[in-house]
Amino acid sequence: MTLSATPRTRLRRKRERQADDRALLHAVLDEALVCHLGIVDAHGAPLVLPTMHARVDDVVYVHGSTGAASLATEREVCLTVTLLDGLVLARSVFSHSANYRSAVVRGRARRVSDPEEHLRALWAVVEHLTPGQWNHARRPDPRETAATAVLALDLCEASVKVRQGPPGDPEEVPAGDRRWAGVVPIGTVLGTPETCPALPDDVAVPEHVRAWADRTRVAR
Known part of the structure; x- marks a missing residue:
């Protein structure tokens, strides 16, 4: 259940914030409602697409258009999610920060073509975003299914970065200093x-x- 860092996922700054718990990776992906998928477009330019996702075991399924899927299929992609937990307000502007949990997944995207896996992936995305809605709403018809692409990305190469806690002002509070410092929590x-x-x-x-x-x- 541990994450083994690779040269592409090993943190170069703030290394103490890197987590190696695969369960934490799963939790971050499961709580996030939106992910960002980094790909290279047809002209060779980098492109970042916000989209919906769902995790099933050690695979992340990404919902998208057929055009975007064509750009990403069998290519190296980068998927990211960030959960912002709080704004960290320090006594010095330099020490301001944020409490967050973030995940980065690198790998080669696979377009889901098997009809059963495709349907399971759509179910996973719907249930991840709106639990119970799959059995309430009308299921996709053949035309809608054909127009909806799903990419699969294995969680073989991933990293998790976490910052929690109070401000990290390096100096002690001087006598008589009444400037407030602390954390303003943020939640969805x-x-x-x-x-x-x-x-x-x-x-x-x-x-x-x-x-x-x-x-x-x-x-x-």
Whole structure:
């Protein structure tokens, strides 16, 4: 369950923030709702795409358009996620920072072509973002399935970087210094679900949607 750093994933600065726990890698990927996929476009220019993802065991599935998938298939890509946990306000501007958990995954992207794996990947992405929605909404039809690409990226080469705790001002607090320092926590909280105006007035918010939104508020 450990992460073995490679020359591409070993931190060069702040090495004490590198974690080697694979379970932490899984947790960061599972909590993040958005990832960024770095690829090279048809003209050789670097391109970073925000998109949705889901982890199944040691594979990350990335949802995308067929055009983006064509650029990334069987090419080296870089997938990143960041969870911002707090703003760290120090007594000196130089020592300001942020508390965060981030993950970087490097590897060769594989386009999912097997129909069963493709459907499992779409299920994983939907359930990762909105638990319980796969059994509530209409399933994709053949045309929609063909228009939706999925990339798979193994978690063989990955790194996790974490910063937690109070400010790291190097000097002691001088007598009489009243400047405040500390951490302003940040978290993702879902708001109250808003029903689509096209629906009849008597269509209630499903219990799984209401419970999912409530859990995030309780957790904070």
